[in-house]
Amino acid sequence: MSELDDPHAELAAIAAGVRQHLLEEHDLGGAGLPAVAVPAPPRAQAAPARPQASLAAVTPAGPAAIAPAAASDKVARLQLLAEQAASCDACALHEKRKQAVFARGDPSSPLVFVGEGPGRDEDRLGEPFVGKAGQLLDRMIAAMGFERDAVYICNVVKCRPPDNRTPRPEEALACARFLVPQVQIVAPRVIVALGRCAAENLGVAEAAGPWRGRWGSFQGIDVMPTFHPAYLLRSPQYKRTVWEDLQKVMARFGFGPTPGGAA
Numbered sequence: 001m002s003e004l005d006d007p008h009a010e011l012a013a014i015a016a017g018v019r020q021h022l023l024e025e026h027d028l029g030g031a032g033l034p035a036v037a038v039p040a041p042p043r044a045q046a047a048p049a050r051p052q053a054s055l056a057a058v059t060p061a062g063p064a065a066i067a068p069a070a071a072s073d074k075v076a077r078l079q080l081l082a083e084q085a086a087s088c089d090a091c092a093l094h095e096k097r098k099q100a101v102f103a104r105g106d107p108s109s110p111l112v113f114v115g116e117g118p119g120r121d122e123d124r125l126g127e128p129f130v131g132k133a134g135q136l137l138d139r140m141i142a143a144m145g146f147e148r149d150a151v152y153i154c155n156v157v158k159c160r161p162p163d164n165r166t167p168r169p170e171e172a173l174a175c176a177r178f179l180v181p182q183v184q185i186v187a188p189r190v191i192v193a194l195g196r197c198a199a200e201n202l203g204v205a206e207a208a209g210p211w212r213g214r215w216g217s218f219q220g221i222d223v224m225p226t227f228h229p230a231y232l233l234r235s236p237q238y239k240r241t242v243w244e245d246l247q248k249v250m251a252r253f254g255f256g257p258t259p260g261g262a263a
């Protein structure tokens with residue numbers, strides 16, 4: 001049994017890690033626990049095209065549409081999905097990809113991060129969040145008290161959009177055949193939606209107005225939407241805002257403070 005399979009061991013490990021990492025939290029732009037909330041500007045992040053429908057209503061057919069998986073089945077079932085994605089041509093994004101990028105991390109993790117889509121480095125290496133944004137995400141995960149590979153990380157679309165543009169609604173809906181069963185199989189306790197694209201496609205954000213920092217739900221799983229690490233690289237003044245969102249996630253696991261706005 002992994003540490004994250006055991007709730008007591010999981011919480012003990014997280015609590016021990018948090019103490020250490022709070023001391024390193026300056027790396028995320030803060031100095032210990034923030035005392036003052038820093039609100040995001042009304043349009044702090046460019047809005048992508050609005051999806052035609054939330055992926056929350058998508059129920060894929062075929063071998064991916066399966067009942068919640070036992071831990072022993074997860075790896076095999078996710079491997080099957082990854083193999084299907086590798087040869088998928090269901091949307092135009094397959095035309096310029098080097099390879100499909102399915103996921104990384106622990107499929108039994110209680111915590112899943114969903115980003116937007118692979119970038120150039122991810123397309124080249126076949127693993128999500130391995131560039132500079134991925135390195136920042138790794139530091140965010142460490143600051144929360146998790147090991148890098150103890151969480152599960154994937155994207156709305158599995159193939160790189162040209163020029164790293166936001167996935168189009170039809171591309172996100174096409175790739176729901178992978179994202180929806182992927183999340184169902186992992187069955188985490190909490191999803192962190194990284195960026196407005198992920199938040200909209202998971203059905204926890206509207207196309208206009210404030211969207212991050214408030215709990216939503218995707219197929220019964222709690223979702224916390226927050227800024228994408230790539231956005232933080234361009235706008236580091238919002239690192240503390242993201243840290244506040246992540247603290248709400250930590251609180252949902254039973255430790256840490258619950259800053260104002262937590263559900």
Ligand code: SF4
Nearest residue numbers: 088091094159174175
């Ligand atoms: S982005 Fe998803 S749906 Fe589109 S070709 Fe790639 S795997 Fe298939």
